[in-house]
Amino acid sequence: MSGYGGWAGKVLRVDLSTGRIWTEDTIDRYKEFLGGTGIGYKVMWDEVPAGTKPYDPENRIIFGVGPLAGTGAPCNGRTAITTLWPTCWPIPLVASGHMGGQFAAKLKYAGYDAIVIQGKAARPVWLMIVDQKVEIHDARRIWGQGIRGATAAIAEIMGQDAVVAAIGQAGENLVPMSVVMNAVSHSAGGVGSVMGSKNLKAIGVRGTGSIRIAGKKGDWEKLIKYHLSLLGGNNQHVVPNSPQPWAEFYDPKSRWNASRGKRWGAAAHLVDTGTCAPRETNRIAYRSNTAAFFLGDNLWKHTVRGNGCTSCPIRCHTMLKVPAVAAKYGIPAVGQNTCVGLFFGSAFFKKLPDGPRGETSLEACMVGMHLADDLGVWCNYGQLQRDFIKLYYDGVIKKKLGSREFNSYSWNRYEQGDPAFLFELLPRIAGKEGELGTALGLGTGHMLERWGLSEEEWGKDKDLSYWKMGHPKHHASEEAGQCGLLINLMYNRDAQCHSHTNFLRNGLPLPLQKKLAAELWGAPEAVDGMGDYKPMHPAKARMAKWSLLRKELHDSLSLCNWMGPWVASPLRERGYRGDDSIESMLYKLATGDDKDREEMDKVGERIFLLHRALTIRGMGTKEMRDRHDRIPAWVFADKAGKPPFTKGTTRLDRDDVRVALDMLYDELGWDRATGAPTRETYRKFGLDGVAAALAKRNLVPP
Amino acid sequence: MKGQASMAGAGKEDRTRPGDAVVRPRDTMAEHVAALIRKRSAAGELITAAEIPDLWEVEYPSFPDADGSGEDIAGILTRLVHENEDLHKLSGAGSPCYYSDLHMTAAYAQIVLHKQEGPLRLIAETVRQNSREYQRPVALDIFTQPPFNLEYNQVRDYLSIMTAMAGYGDIATTSSSASRIYLYSTAHLEREHAVMLAEWLDVGQAHNP
Numbered sequence: 001m002s003g004y005g006g007w008a009g010k011v012l013r014v015d016l017s018t019g020r021i022w023t024e025d026t027i028d029r030y031k032e033f034l035g036g037t038g039i040g041y042k043v044m045w046d047e048v049p050a051g052t053k054p055y056d057p058e059n060r061i062i063f064g065v066g067p068l069a070g071t072g073a074p075c076n077g078r079t080a081i082t083t084l085w086p087t088c089w090p091i092p093l094v095a096s097g098h099m100g101g102q103f104a105a106k107l108k109y110a111g112y113d114a115i116v117i118q119g120k121a122a123r124p125v126w127l128m129i130v131d132q133k134v135e136i137h138d139a140r141r142i143w144g145q146g147i148r149g150a151t152a153a154i155a156e157i158m159g160q161d162a163v164v165a166a167i168g169q170a171g172e173n174l175v176p177m178s179v180v181m182n183a184v185s186h187s188a189g190g191v192g193s194v195m196g197s198k199n200l201k202a203i204g205v206r207g208t209g210s211i212r213i214a215g216k217k218g219d220w221e222k223l224i225k226y227h228l229s230l231l232g233g234n235n236q237h238v239v240p241n242s243p244q245p246w247a248e249f250y251d252p253k254s255r256w257n258a259s260r261g262k263r264w265g266a267a268a269h270l271v272d273t274g275t276c277a278p279r280e281t282n283r284i285a286y287r288s289n290t291a292a293f294f295l296g297d298n299l300w301k302h303t304v305r306g307n308g309c310t311s312c313p314i315r316c317h318t319m320l321k322v323p324a325v326a327a328k329y330g331i332p333a334v335g336q337n338t339c340v341g342l343f344f345g346s347a348f349f350k351k352l353p354d355g356p357r358g359e360t361s362l363e364a365c366m367v368g369m370h371l372a373d374d375l376g377v378w379c380n381y382g383q384l385q386r387d388f389i390k391l392y393y394d395g396v397i398k399k400k401l402g403s404r405e406f407n408s409y410s411w412n413r414y415e416q417g418d419p420a421f422l423f424e425l426l427p428r429i430a431g432k433e434g435e436l437g438t439a440l441g442l443g444t445g446h447m448l449e450r451w452g453l454s455e456e457e458w459g460k461d462k463d464l465s466y467w468k469m470g471h472p473k474h475h476a477s478e479e480a481g482q483c484g485l486l487i488n489l490m491y492n493r494d495a496q497c498h499s500h501t502n503f504l505r506n507g508l509p510l511p512l513q514k515k516l517a518a519e520l521w522g523a524p525e526a527v528d529g530m531g532d533y534k535p536m537h538p539a540k541a542r543m544a545k546w547s548l549l550r551k552e553l554h555d556s557l558s559l560c561n562w563m564g565p566w567v568a569s570p571l572r573e574r575g576y577r578g579d580d581s582i583e584s585m586l587y588k589l590a591t592g593d594d595k596d597r598e599e600m601d602k603v604g605e606r607i608f609l610l611h612r613a614l615t616i617r618g619m620g621t622k623e624m625r626d627r628h629d630r631i632p633a634w635v636f637a638d639k640a641g642k643p644p645f646t647k648g649t650t651r652l653d654r655d656d657v658r659v660a661l662d663m664l665y666d667e668l669g670w671d672r673a674t675g676a677p678t679r680e681t682y683r684k685f686g687l688d689g690v691a692a693a694l695a696k697r698n699l700v701p702p
Numbered sequence: 703m704k705g706q707a708s709m710a711g712a713g714k715e716d717r718t719r720p721g722d723a724v725v726r727p728r729d730t731m732a733e734h735v736a737a738l739i740r741k742r743s744a745a746g747e748l749i750t751a752a753e754i755p756d757l758w759e760v761e762y763p764s765f766p767d768a769d770g771s772g773e774d775i776a777g778i779l780t781r782l783v784h785e786n787e788d789l790h791k792l793s794g795a796g797s798p799c800y801y802s803d804l805h806m807t808a809a810y811a812q813i814v815l816h817k818q819e820g821p822l823r824l825i826a827e828t829v830r831q832n833s834r835e836y837q838r839p840v841a842l843d844i845f846t847q848p849p850f851n852l853e854y855n856q857v858r859d860y861l862s863i864m865t866a867m868a869g870y871g872d873i874a875t876t877s878s879s880a881s882r883i884y885l886y887s888t889a890h891l892e893r894e895h896a897v898m899l900a901e902w903l904d905v906g907q908a909h910n911p
């Protein structure tokens with residue numbers, strides 16, 4: 001290991017088939033890929049040949065963290081888990097899931113930048129990591145238990161300061177729609193069954209070491225304070241959601257939703273969130289209440305506090321206390337989660353007796369949270385629930401199930417919006433029970449194929465939010481025009497990119513956003529007003545490229561792309577500018593590797609390029625433009641028939657989108673005709689070997 | 703891509719932090735008036751020239767009468783706004799009001815001003831500002847929250863009154879598919895755009911968490 005700070009220095013390797021455990025030097029093998037998804041893609045490229053299936057022992061599952069994990073950098077708690085994606089349809093391709101919590105930091109403190117797991121254990125096992133001591137333990141006692149029970153059992157052995165990432169019954173039963181989870185509610189979707197296929201129930205980590213910061217202590221502390229000063233509320237929304245004496249702007253849809261008079265009503269002692277003004281950096285944790293944002297102001301009275309990942313002041317996993325559910329459903333009164341994890345349960349119901357923000361909805365949320373987060377069922381960013389509603393109300397479920405199975409469900413209860421229905425449905429998904437449980441657990445693409453339904457039809461219905469390859473849109477054209485569309489074309493699952501949407505939804509008025517956009521991406525035309533889209537412009541392609549590279553950088557540094565980037569800020573005195581160099585400044589001081597923003601962007605681009613190369617190799621074609629970068633029909637439709645580029649529609653124009661793709665490919669150095677990177681582009685990023693390997697299979701454009 | 707601002711500003715004192723005491727010598731009448739404005743702003747309120755003599759009596763009983771100083775209040779206020787960076791005059795439908803930006807922004811002061819001018823103007827001007835500056839309709843229920851603090855049914859009643867009154871013809875409503883009422887100004891937002899935005903804000907965003 002060289003003298004770099006930031007990195008722990010070793011990658012832990014475990015072969016579950018042979019029981020062999022060894023380490024590799026991070027810097028020697030992976031420095032140019034940083035960590036996180038970077039290490040993940042590199043391992044997948046080097047070691048997992050095309051044609052490998054997700055559940056083959058030869059597949060790898062890589063828990064990668066980055067050089068900023070475990071440091072004091074804000075929002076550094078993300079672990080990227082990379083593998084062949086079981087819900088990717090029609091063939092599995094590489095993708096990554098991301099969990100927050102405490103896993104990333106603990107892994108670093110134990111001395112590792114990543115864990116690469118290969119092979120398959122002969123019987124259920126769990127992996128115990130206590131600094132240099134790494135052991136494979138028998139897991140037969142905990143196999144069959146939910147995530148909660150397994151975590152408690154391992155914590156009993158390892159002690160309270162260990163973190164446990166475990167799968168539930170869904171992962172054990174090889175249900176593709178399954179998660180791995182640590183720290184109560186922090187999950188990575190889609191990968192639970194890959195662990196299950198390796199007979200790996202859990203990984204427990206206890207680390208007693210620390211991370212060395214290469215820069216001077218004073219400089220590091222100053223930088224952290226500076227970064228904190230740029231933070232907004234959740235998702236980097238930089239204005240409050242209601243007029244405040246200190247604020248010039250407000251946005252009722254901002255996630256900065258606390259203010260004087262808003263109280264954590266279920267805390268041991270009632271907590272008033274206070275004025276929550278920008279410079280109060282020791283009170284950032286009071287700014288956002290994710291549960292109240294999503295489920296309504298009624299949730300303030302149920303709020304215990306915010307919970308979250310290591311070193312993140314945002315704490316977007318709201319801890320809720322709903323005493324009524326304990327007696328009524330036999331579940332704990334306290335639960336926590338964020339975003340789609342919060343409303344996992346309520347999202348199954350088309351109708352709830354007292355509406356989407358009533359008490360029954362809240363109860364459904366609590367039931368869903370407890371079941372899904374114990375069984376380890378994944379929702380695929382809400383696609384599971386949207387599919388379920390459509391399949392039921394279109395009569396498909398009735399048609400596909402035998403009458404015996406169909407009648408075994410209380411459909412009356414479901415239609416009335418009774419949360420208890422979830423006790424019938426979710427365990428059967430986790431247990432692959434019956435036709436319905438099995439089909440829903442496959443993920444959308446494979447479910448449609450199994451039931452003879454058309455993926456193309458699914459892609460026509462905007463309300464279904466389906467995108468492609470078995471996965472939904474994730475901040476695509478419906479809210480971010482051509483930029484959102486381009487981003488969503490690139491991945492093999494939902495895009496999970498927030499770089500663009502965190503900027504577009506930051507709450508600043510459009511003229512100010514345009515001003516910042518011109519500084520960042522060269523022209524104000526990079527951003528449009530919502531529902532007032534303008535034709536494609538090169539600045540939109542630059543914004544899309546920037547968004548993608550920032551996502552890969554964040555995922556490889558362990559920064560949270562649900563919060564970053566930080567190019568806008570709540571600071572009036574800075575003209576609401578953030579800082580586009582914050583990632584490189586943190587990286588440089590932490591590691592001592594003298595890279596500026598442009599050089600870091602190159603690293604991000606190298607990582608993203610490798611993802612593209614893996615996708616090309618996996619698909620066995622370079623015709624990415626036609627065969628991979630596919631667009632669902634709803635993008636080009638409008639219910640009222642409004643033409644593209646008229647106010648009041650998000651409909652896009654096919655010819656304009658062709659131009660958009662050309663521009664993005666140009667920005668990335670990819671061939672316009674095929675959408676595949678050129679040999680020259682691979683060379684530019686030091687991936688000559690990748691180009692050579694692809695060229696042998698005719699997968700590089702001429 | 704151009705670089706952005708540097709770390710300058712990190713750790714700088716927040717001028718707008720409410721509750722911070724602004725220590726100034728209080729040896730002249732003008733300074734006392736300035737202190738009164740700031741105090742009112744810190745409490746989230748504006749002050750008019752007419753209010754000053756009454757407040758003066760309560761705050762500074764041992765000083766000469768506010769209007770007996772040889773310089774009238776209007777003159778003092780003009781001078782204060784000229785000499786103090788933080789003090790501002792705000793002109794609305796009624797008498798001019800004054801505030802200090804140490805404690806509230808101009809945007810917030812406008813809302814307080816409209817509040818003083820009555821609920822119809824408060825609703826209309828807020829709706830217009832949202833349509834004009836942010837290109838968005840606003841949900842009716844935001845008026846039930848601070849700093850507006852109106853009752854839901856009151857707002858509905860005010861809207862009915864406005865439809866029959868001159869000067870409010872641009873204030874229009876639409877509903878999302880989840881039956882939430884949104885308000886917008888036809889002077890700044892086209893109807894179809896407002897309808898689409900209301901649906902996006904109320905329903906669409908929930909599907910795009």
Ligand code: SF4
Pocket residue numbers: 075076077100101235307308309312313314315316317560562563
């Ligand atoms: S914003 Fe939420 S997910 Fe991101 S680091 Fe913070 S607590 Fe974790």
